[in-house]
Amino acid sequence: MEKVAILNDIHGNLFLLNKALDYLKDKNISKFLVCGDFLTDGPDDNKIIETLRNLNAEVILGNREESLLKLTPNSGEISEKFYSFYYTYKNLTLENLEYLKKLPTTKIINIANKKICMSHGSPYKSRDMIDSTSYEQFAKLIVDYDADVYLFAHTHKFFEKVYKNRLFVNSGAVNLSMGRSKVSTFGILSLSDDLIIYDQIILDYDFEKVKRYYTESNFYKEHPEWCKIILYMLKDGIEYNTKFSKMYDYNMSLKTNYYKFTFIYNLPKIVE
Numbered sequence: 001m002e003k004v005a006i007l008n009d010i011h012g013n014l015f016l017l018n019k020a021l022d023y024l025k026d027k028n029i030s031k032f033l034v035c036g037d038f039l040t041d042g043p044d045d046n047k048i049i050e051t052l053r054n055l056n057a058e059v060i061l062g063n064r065e066e067s068l069l070k071l072t073p074n075s076g077e078i079s080e081k082f083y084s085f086y087y088t089y090k091n092l093t094l095e096n097l098e099y100l101k102k103l104p105t106t107k108i109i110n111i112a113n114k115k116i117c118m119s120h121g122s123p124y125k126s127r128d129m130i131d132s133t134s135y136e137q138f139a140k141l142i143v144d145y146d147a148d149v150y151l152f153a154h155t156h157k158f159f160e161k162v163y164k165n166r167l168f169v170n171s172g173a174v175n176l177s178m179g180r181s182k183v184s185t186f187g188i189l190s191l192s193d194d195l196i197i198y199d200q201i202i203l204d205y206d207f208e209k210v211k212r213y214y215t216e217s218n219f220y221k222e223h224p225e226w227c228k229i230i231l232y233m234l235k236d237g238i239e240y241n242t243k244f245s246k247m248y249d250y251n252m253s254l255k256t257n258y259y260k261f262t263f264i265y266n267l268p269k270i271v272e
Contacts, residue, residue, distance in 0.1 A: 001190050001192045002030050002031075002111055002190070002191050002192070003030060003188055003189070004029065004030060004031045004032065005029045005188055005189075006032075006188070007034050007174055007186050008034065008036065008153035008171055008172070008173060009036075009153050009154070009175060009176065010034070010037070010174045010175050011039070011040055011042050011174075012039055012041050012042020012045045013042040013210075014048055015210060016184050019205060020184055020186050023203055030056065031056050032056065033116070033189075034057055035060055035062070035118050035120050035151050035152065035153040036063070036064070036105075037064045038052065040068070040085055040088045041064075042219065042230075043213070043217035043220070045091060046091065046096055049100075058107060058109055059103055060103055060105060060106060060118050061100070062154065063120060064085075068085075068088060068100065069101060075089065079250060080253065081245075081254060084226040084227075087219060105119070106118065106119045106123040108145065113193050114148040114149060116147060117145045120154050121154045122141070122152065123141070130155070130170065131157070132160075135163065138161075139163075139164070148167065148196065149169065150167070150168045150169070151170075151171070153173075155178070156172060156173035156178040157172060157179050158172030167198060169187060171186050171187035172184075172200075173185060174186055178233075178237055182206075182207045182234065183202050183203060183204055183237070184201075184205060185201065185203070186203070187199060187201060188201065207235050210231075214227050214231060215227070225257075229244055229261075231270050232267055240267075243261070243265065244261050
C-alpha cells in the first residue's frame with residue numbers, strides 16, 4: 001500500500017509546514033500532494049517553495065499564486081489593503097517566480113493504479129467553494145475529469161465524501177484552518193489496487209509559538225495590521241479576513257480600518 005500526504009493552504013507559514021512534516025516523517029509517505037495557496041500571508045514564501053521543491057511533491061497553483069503571476073513591479077502602487085499581498089511578489093526570487101510560472105492549475109496523477117485529480121477550488125475555477133454537499137459539481141467532475149479521487153482546497157475546511165464510488169476530499173489547511181482553533185489540518189491517503197483509505201489529521205499547535213514566529217518576522221514589521229488579523233484567525237479559527245474585507249473602507253487608511261474592525265468585533269489586543 002502506498003501512502004501520500006495532502007498539504008494544502010500553507011500560506012507562507014514555514015513553522016506550521018515543518019510541524020506537519022515532522023508529524024509525517026515516520027508515516028512512510030512516498031509523495032506529497034499540494035493543491036495550491038502555499039504562498040502569501042506568511043513570512044517565508046521563498047523557503048516554502050524551496051521546501052516543496054526538495055520533497056517528492058506534486059504541486060499545483062491556487063488562486064493566490066495565480067494572482068501573484070498577474071502582478072508587475074508597479075503593482076506596489078495598488079491599494080494599501082493589498083500591500084501585504086505584494087510583499088510576497090516583491091520578495092520572491094526570480095528562480096522561484098519562474099517555478100510558479102511552470103505549475104498547472106489542475107493535474108491528474110496516477111498512484112498505485114488510482115487516478116487522482118488535484119485542483120484548488122475546482123478544475124473549472126480556482127475560487128470555487130466545494131464542500132461535502134456539492135453533488136452537482138461531483139457529478140460533473142466524474143464526467144469531465146474521470147478519476148478515483150478528487151482533491152480540493154481553498155475553503156480551509158476539511159471534508160471527506162464518497163459519491164458514486166469516488167472519493168472527494170478537502171484536507172483543510174496547514175495554515176489558517178477554519179472551524180477549529182489552533183490546529184493545522186492535512187491528510188494521508190493510502191492506496192492499493194483494491195483499496196483507498198483517507199485519514200484526516202488534526203494537529204494542535206502552540207499559538208504563542210506561532211504568534212512569536214509572525215511577530216519576529218519582517219512580514220510583521222512591514223504589515224502589522226494584516227499580520228494581527230492572521231493571528232486572530234489562527235487563534236480563533238474564524239474567517240476574520242473575509243469579515244475585514246467586507247467592511248473595508250477605501251477612503252480610510254489600513255490602520256484606521258483595522259481599529260474599526262477590532263472595535264466592531266470586540267477583539268482583544270492580540271500583540272502587546
